[in-house]
Amino acid sequence: MKRVIPLLAALAVAPAAxxxxxxxxxxxxxxxxxxxxxANIARNDYRHPVETLEFFGFEDGDTVLEIWPGGGWYTEVxxxxxxxxxxxxxxxxDPEVPDQPGYRYSLPKQLAEKFANDPEVYDQVEVVYFSSPETGSLGEDNSYDTILTFRNTHGWVGGGEAQGMFDEFARVLKPGGTLGVVQHRADDGTDPAExxxxxxxxxxxxxxLAAxxxxxFVAVSEVNANPKDTKDHPKGVWTLPPGLALGDEDKAKYEAIGESDRMTLKFTKP
Incomplete structure (x- = not known):
């Protein structure tokens, strides 16, 4: 069931647009x-928010959905x-869906606290609770002008729900609407399950998946490409910054590589 919550709607705070x-x-x-x-501003050098969002294209008045924002790095922008x-x-x-990994309960709480502590930035953000196409909905058909996903697709593939997620995106996008995907990029011809x-x-x-x-498919941008990423790290992509899963082991090596090689893809709904 869809539950949309306008955050901090009752607060009488002067706008800070x-x-x-x-x-x-x-x-x-x-x-x-x-x-x-x-720390988050420093990640701009790797994640290129200005160029990435410009590539996806926005118009004032659009209704924009960000799926699974995690700690809210892009939400802040x-x-x-x-x-x-x-x-x-x-x-x-959705906190009402049982037996999810712990981060699925803790991160939304942390993000809600971030919003509550800075209403002049976040008072107009709305929240849809959605854990999977099996347990919820992103909204009505043809609801959004733009849907954005940043570094989530591997999780959907691993969970066997990637096609269901893309189907849900297509359902709720308006005709002519945009799906923007940023994702750690494997080589073509490789097994996605692996x-x-x-x-x-x-x-x-x-x-x-999109087709x-x-x-x-509309276009690809190489703004988030990183040819230094060999994609064969001991702890996968999490070996690289900002995770640095190996700690101090070979830290300088992985910091020199930087964040992962990422695709930046734009799709539209006919």
Missing amino acids: LAQDTFAERVAAASTGDHRSE LAPAIRDNGTFVIANW TAKNGYVSEEYVKE SAGLE
């Missing part, structure tokens, strides 16, 4: 805003950029 006129200008300002930690200029929704794990264990999925497989859902 960014003064910039265009979406790209608002994203640029938000990406280095005072509401972000120094999107919320103030869309605030007073559209509708921004996050789909977070590469997903290490956090990677091939670009060709993501395109197959099977009835979505059309």
Whole structure:
């Protein structure tokens, strides 16, 4: 069942909308805003939020959904950029679904606390609780202009629910709407069931998932590519920054590689 919650709607807080006129200008300002930690701002060099979001394309007044934002790295950029200029929704794990991994209960609470502590940035964010197509819904048919997913697809592949997720995206996207995918990239021709264990999925497989859902491929950007990533690390993608799963072991080596090689794909609903 869908449950949408406008966060902090009862708070009488003066708006603090960014003064910039265009979406790209608002994203640029938000990406280095005072509401972000120094560590998260430092990740801009690897995640290229301005260029990535510009590639996906936005118009003021759009309804935008970010699926499974985790700790909210991109949410920190999107919320103030869309605030007073559209509708921004996050789909977070449903706490009423039992027997999920612990992070699916803790991370949404932490994100809610972040929102509550900074209402001038997050007061207009809405939340849809959604853990899987089997247990919930992202909303009504043709609801969203844009759906964004950042580094989630390997988890869906590993959980056997990737096609169901893409089918759900296609159902709730408006005709002409955009699905934007950023994902750790495996080599084409590899087995997605195997590469997903290490956090990677091939670009060709993501395109197959989208096509099977009835979505059309529009374009690819190499803005998040990293040719230094050999994709054969001892603890998969989590060996690289920011996870550095090996701790101090070969830390300088993995910091020199940087974050993963990532595909950045744009699809549309006919």
